[in-house]
Structures are given as C-alpha cells and as structure tokens.
Amino acid sequence: GADNGLACLHDEDYDVPFNTQNLNSSTLIFTGGRKAESLNGEWNFCVDLLDTGLRQKWFSFTPEVPEEKTEPYDYDPYVGETVPVPSCWSMLKDKWYFFEGSAWYTRPMDLDELPDDERLFLRVGAAQYDCKVFLNGEFLGNHYGGSTPFNVELTKHAKQGRNWLMLCVNNTRTLDRVPMRNTDWFNYGGIYRDVELYRTPKTLISDFFAYLVPDSSYNKIAVELQVDGPDKAPVTVELAELGIKVEVPVDQDGFGKLTIPAKPELWSPENPRLYSVSVTLGADRIEDQIGFRQIEQVGTDVLLNGEPIFFRGISVHEDDEFTGKVLRDEDLEQRFQHAKELNCNFMRFAHYPHDERAAKMADREGILLWEEIPVYWAIDFKNPDTLKDASNQLQELIKRDRNRASVVIWSVGNENPDTDERLSFMKHLVDTARDMDPTRLTSAACLVNHTKNRIEDRLIRHINVIGINEYYGWYEENFDDLIDFLDNSDPGKPVVISETGADGYIGEGKLEKGFFSESYMAEVYRKQIATLRQREFVKGISPWILYDFRVERRQNMFQQGWNRKGLIASDKKTKKTAFKLLADFYAELKAKN
Numbered sequence: 101g102a103d104n105g106l107a108c109l110h111d112e113d114y115d116v117p118f119n120t121q122n123l124n125s126s127t128l129i130f131t132g133g134r135k136a137e138s139l140n141g142e143w144n145f146c147v148d149l150l151d152t153g154l155r156q157k158w159f160s161f162t163p164e165v166p167e168e169k170t171e172p173y174d175y176d177p178y179v180g181e182t183v184p185v186p187s188c189w190s191m192l193k194d195k196w197y198f199f200e201g202s203a204w205y206t207r208p209m210d211l212d213e214l215p216d217d218e219r220l221f222l223r224v225g226a227a228q229y230d231c232k233v234f235l236n237g238e239f240l241g242n243h244y245g246g247s248t249p250f251n252v253e254l255t256k257h258a259k260q261g262r263n264w265l266m267l268c269v270n271n272t273r274t275l276d277r278v279p280m281r282n283t284d285w286f287n288y289g290g291i292y293r294d295v296e297l298y299r300t301p302k303t304l305i306s307d308f309f310a311y312l313v314p315d316s317s318y319n320k321i322a323v324e325l326q327v328d329g330p331d332k333a334p335v336t337v338e339l340a341e342l343g344i345k346v347e348v349p350v351d352q353d354g355f356g357k358l359t360i361p362a363k364p365e366l367w368s369p370e371n372p373r374l375y376s377v378s379v380t381l382g383a384d385r386i387e388d389q390i391g392f393r394q395i396e397q398v399g400t401d402v403l404l405n406g407e408p409i410f411f412r413g414i415s416v417h418e419d420d421e422f423t424g425k426v427l428r429d430e431d432l433e434q435r436f437q438h439a440k441e442l443n444c445n446f447m448r449f450a451h452y453p454h455d456e457r458a459a460k461m462a463d464r465e466g467i468l469l470w471e472e473i474p475v476y477w478a479i480d481f482k483n484p485d486t487l488k489d490a491s492n493q494l495q496e497l498i499k500r501d502r503n504r505a506s507v508v509i510w511s512v513g514n515e516n517p518d519t520d521e522r523l524s525f526m527k528h529l530v531d532t533a534r535d536m537d538p539t540r541l542t543s544a545a546c547l548v549n550h551t552k553n554r555i556e557d558r559l560i561r562h563i564n565v566i567g568i569n570e571y572y573g574w575y576e577e578n579f580d581d582l583i584d585f586l587d588n589s590d591p592g593k594p595v596v597i598s599e600t601g602a603d604g605y606i607g608e609g610k611l612e613k614g615f616f617s618e619s620y621m622a623e624v625y626r627k628q629i630a631t632l633r634q635r636e637f638v639k640g641i642s643p644w645i646l647y648d649f650r651v652e653r654r655q656n657m658f659q660q661g662w663n664r665k666g667l668i669a670s671d672k673k674t675k676k677t678a679f680k681l682l683a684d685f686y687a688e689l690k691a692k693n
C-alpha cells in the first residue's frame with residue numbers, strides 16, 4: 101500500500117527535519133507572576149511505537165466526519181481515547197507500563213483574535229524526553245530533555261477560532277542523549293508537568309535574575325535582565341520592602357544589569373526571608389519572591405552567610421507509586437514535612453531537575469537544595485550532541501531556578517567514568533554554570549579509586565564541593581573499608597556524602613536479617629553515622645534515599661521493580677528503623693549549631 105514505509109527507509113528520511121532543537125534555553129521565558137491559561141486536562145492520545153504518525157503526517161490531517169473522509173487512515177487525532185495532562189502514560193494502563201516510543205497528544209484551543217500588540221507563548225513544564233510541537237498541522241519545533249520547561253511562540257501561527265495543538269512525545273532512551281540508556285530510575289513517558297498559554301505585550305521581560313553580590317560586604321543586590329521585542333526601554337525593578345525602585349537601562353541586545361546598594365535580611369534555613377520583587381516594562385510585569393544569601397567554599401568549609409554549615413540532608417527522587425513523576429502540592433508538602441521530621445536543612449534532588457514548585461517550596465520552608473542534571477553513569481562524552489543536550493538542560497535549569505535562594509549547588513554529573521573526554525565535558529558544564537550564576541557552588545558525585553581506596557578524581561580541581569556516593573556495608577561489603585577510605589583521602593575541599601544507604605524491604609515475605617532486611621539497613625546507618633561524624637572534611641550527608649522508588653532493573657523478590665533504599669516505603673507513610681536513626685543524629689547536630 102501507499103504506506104509501506106518505503107518512503108522513509110531511515111529515520112533521517114522524514115521530509116520534515118524534526119530534530120531541530122530550536123526550542124531550547126535561548127527561547128525559555130521567565131514566567132514568574134504572569135497569568136497563565138491552563139491547557140491541562142483531557143487530551144486525545146495514542147501511542148505510536150513505529151512512528152507511523154511522523155511517516156503518515158498525522159499532524160497534517162484535518163478534522164472530518166468519518167463518512168466524509170476521502171482516504172483510509174490509521175489514526176484520527178481528533179476523536180477517540182483521551183488521557184489527562186499532566187500524567188505519565190506508564191501509570192495509566194498496564195499495557196503502557198513499559199511503553200517506550202512516541203505518543204501523540206492532541207487538543208483544541210479556541211482563541212479570540214490576537215490583538216496586534218500581543219504575543220502568545222505555549223509553555224510545557226516537562227515532557228519526557230523529546231517533544232515535537234505542531235499547531236494546525238505546522239511543525240513548530242522540538243525540545244529535548246525530559247525535565248526542564250520550554251516555550252514555543254505561537255504569535256504568528258495561531259489563528260482566531262479553533263486551533264489544534266499536537267505534541268508528539270517520545271521517551272526512547274538513545275545513545276546520544278542525557279541520560280543515555282542505563283539508569284537506576286524508571287523511564288516514565290509523557291507530558292507530566294503543566295501545559296500553559298501566556299500572553300505578553302510585544303516587548304517583554306524574557307529573563308530576570310536578582311542576587312546578593314557575592315563579596316564580604318553583603319550590601320549590594322545585582323539584577324540582570326533581558327528584554328525581548330522592539331521597544332528596548334529601561335526596566336523598572338522594585339523591591340518595596342527594601343525601599344528600592346530603580347530603572348535598569350538595557351543595551352541594544354536588550355540586556356541590562358545593575359548593582360543596587362541594599363542591606364537585605366539574609367535568607368537561611370532558620371530565617372527563610374523572601375522579598376517581593378516586581379519588574380515592569382510598559383504593560384509587561386513579572387513578579388517573584390526572592391531570598392538573598394551567600395554561599396561560599398573556603399578550603400574544606402562551606403559557609404552560608406559567612407558561617408560554616410553542615411548539610412543535614414536526604415536525597416529524593418521524583419517518583420510516586422500511583423502517578424509516577426506527577427507530584428501534587430500535597431505530595432511536595434509531605435516531602436518537606438518528612439525532611440523536617442528528619443531534622444534536615446538540605447535535600448539532594450536526584451538525578452534530574454525536579455518540578456519547579458519544589459524549589460519554590462524549599463525557599464519558603466528553609467531547605468537548602470542540591471539540584472542536578474541527568475549526566476548519569478555512562479553517557480557518550482565524545483559526542484558533541486550529548487554535550488549540547490547536557491549543556492542545554494543545565495542552562496534551562498539554571499534559568500528556571502537561579503532566583504531560588506534555597507538552591508546552593510548545581511551538580512553536573514553522577515558517577516561517570518574518568519576519561520579525558522568526560523573531564524572536558526564536565527569542565528564545560530561547570531564553566532557554563534559559573535558563567536550564568538556567580539552565586540552557587542558546583543559539584544558532582546565524584547569517583548573513588550577502589551584499588552587505593554580513596555577519593556581520586558581529576559574533576560575535583562574544577563568543582564567546589566566533592567560529592568561522594570559510598571555504599572560501605574552494602575556494595576562494598578566490608579564496612580571497615582570506609583574508615584580506611586576516609587583515612588586515605590585528603591581532598592582539600594568539602595566532601596558531601598551525596599549517597600549512602602542499604603535496601604530494607606518491609607513488605608510481605610520480609611527477612612529478619614541479612615541483605616534486604618530492615619535490621620541490616622539500620623545497622624549500615626548506625627555504622628555510617630558513627631564513622632562519618634568524625635571526619636573534618638565531611639561537610640554534609642544526603643543518604644540514599646527518602647522514599648523507595650520504582651525502577652525496571654531491580655527484580656529480586658524483595659525489590660520487585662523497586663529500589664528499596666528508602667527510609668520510608670513506597671506508600672510514603674511507613675518509616676523504616678533507619679529513619680529514626682538519621683533523625684536522631686541530625687537532631688544532635690542541629691542542637692550543636
């Protein structure tokens with residue numbers, strides 16, 4: 101038949117160049133305080149393992165009643181099954197649980213005529229991994245990276261009346277991407293964060309960054325902003341509580357930067373003080389709640405507002421038994437509630453950018469954050485496309501979250517093999533983070549030389565904080581090697597034990613002792629706590645992990661598709677013994693400070 105696929109022998113042979121990656125950090129728009137129209141809700145949906153939709157151009161079909169169709173067709177985007185957005189398809193039907201491939205989301209959008217002086221933007225909070233955007237049959241671009249937001253300008257493409265929006269989302273793990281093929285978390289698929297429309301004036305404030313100037317005086321706030329559009333006029337920035345109202349001039353590219361004398365009350369976990377900031381240019385106005393603080397690395401110390409700090413942390417994935425990566429406000433509140441019960445002042449958001457609401461909540465709750473991109477295990481460090489992808493995800497994350505005082509660390513990688521290519525790849529990412537943001541520390545989960553049993557990683561030279569994932573008592577069965585490991589290491593920089601832990605299974609058929617028993621897990625925590633507390637260069641711990649999380653590669657009878665290293669079981673309620681051990685240890689540290 102006409103559609104035997106011969107027209108497209110290779111994926112590259114589609115006559116539309118789909119992999120444009122034109123929707124990237126450079127087109128991401130600051131949306132803080134803007135009014136959004138939600139496009140969440142039911143969308144028409146179809147999984148498409150063979151990419152028939154791209155070959156047959158399902159996006160170019162027009163809505164017609166069945167009786168009047170002029171050709172046979174394999175899918176009708178305008179009728180049929182629907183799914184909610186946001187959601188992970190893996191969680192909606194058993195037969196989609198392990199589905200990896202393309203899926204089509206379609207919905208109508210009824211619009212009034214767009215006034216001449218307005219622009220219209222679509223914003224997708226996250227779609228895993230590749231998302232192609234079509235409006236009324238026209239391909240507008242694609243975005244790559246499963247956990248960061250992107251915008252598509254619709255101004256010139258949307259029409260008055262009914263429009264059809266189609267998103268083709270593909271969660272296939274590929275060799276040239278970040279992450280690559282092997283991860284210790286579940287490969288969910290779908291549009292799992294909010295989809296929204298934004299209307300702005302012709303000229304808008306497209307980016308904004310406000311921070312305490314990092315020096316010893318604590319008396320200057322810097323603002324950096326970007327104006328996009330024809331009227332590049334000065335922008336008004338107001339911090340009413342500090343009596344600040346200034347005009348920030350912009351250059352011909354629309355970029356503006358100003359340093360303002362100011363003495364804000366400093367943000368800290370004990371006093372998570374946020375200031376209302378408003379930014380206006382003509383009819384455009386953005387708002388945010390921003391805290392001002394200083395984080396520094398000096399020798400083996402981390403200083404928050406000039407005072408040494410110890411990170412009492414816990415790692416957490418974005419994962420839920422029933423909804424996958426979709427987290428409601430209540431779920432996020434519960435996450436912080438549990439961190440508070442543990443007496444934490446710090447969380448590691450592993451291993452990819454979490455929902456942006458989480459960092460906003462951390463700002464209010466006074467929890468310091470480590471945020472990271474999924475440069476995880478083996479990825480193709482030689483491939484320029486891989487670097488482009490990693491770098492773009494990092495830039496999107498930084499643009500999204502750099503006004504969050506809670507975020508103190510950008511982490512650029514996790515347990516990556518030490519090669520020359522990896523080193524220059526990671527150095528590139530660290531440099532990018534520093535360029536975009538002078539107010540945070542850089543880190544990575546670094547390497548251990550297991551023969552010499554000590555910290556050894558050329559990347560350490562380039563970062564501020566050395567993350568170490570160590571599993572003495574678990575993967576390294578001889579626990580006492582931890583003592584030897586710490587004795588052998590002399591890193592000269594602060595070390596955060598970014599992971600440690602053990603699986604503890606507490607469901608039916610649980611063991612009383614040995615690997616996977618709750619008591620074994622507790623024993624590992626007891627020993628870790630006793631040993632790590634004595635080390636001068638250990639400046640924080642974020643054990644692995646707050647909740648049990650779903651993962652394909654763990655299939656023994658205690659795991660059954662789950663990593664069981666959670667201090668709390670997958671129900672997010674039942675605490676294991678180790679929870680209290682860590683909470684007591686942190687309570688003691690907290691009392692000392």
Ligand code: GCB
Pocket residue numbers: 284451514515569599644663665
């Ligand atoms: C690690 C990884 C983490 C895994 C963990 C484990 O080192 O960074 O992603 O889930 O170990 O449980 O093995």
